[in-house]
Amino acid sequence: MDPAASLVAVETVLRIALGLRFLYSGVSNVRRWPNAVRNAEIVSPSGTTALGLIAVFLMLAGGLGLALGFQTRLAASMIALFLAPTFKIQRYWLRTLPAMIEGIGYSLARDDSKEKFRVVGRQAFHSHETGWQNNLLMLLVALFFAVRGSPAFGIDNLLG
DSSP: OOHHHHHHHHHHHHHHHHHHHHHHHHHHHHHTTTHHHHHHHHHOSSOHHHHHHHHHHHHHHHHHHHHHTSSHHHHHHHHHHHHTTHHHHHHHHHHHHHHHHHHHHHHOOSHHHHHHHHHHHHHHHHHHHHHHHHHHHHHHHHHHHHHHOOOSSSHHHHHO
């Protein structure tokens, strides 16, 4: 396969995958409402319902736009805008989870429950420990598409 065609194919798969990832996350936040509001409380003390709604909108519209290759630069910018405050959320949980895990672990009476909770606690902490790295990578990919747009295989290309 021609290297230029391979690059376009890889970019297309990456754009669609990133879009579907955020579309799925947006739908998940709609189903788990008011989780987005609770996360917004970590970012800002006021306007949390509006911020939660904005975050879900950015995920849904940005994800759908990227997946379809429609208004790709705008959609990718929406994803980047959504991701920017997530680093504060990750930092909050990395600071908060250890004490929460320890406190709840002490309150459990049975040894088998304590061990199961320790496993859950380690997994929860690990997900936030690596989550900021995942968010950074997704932010960089979103910025790439905000600059690059959709080189092929998207609605943008059909519209000229």
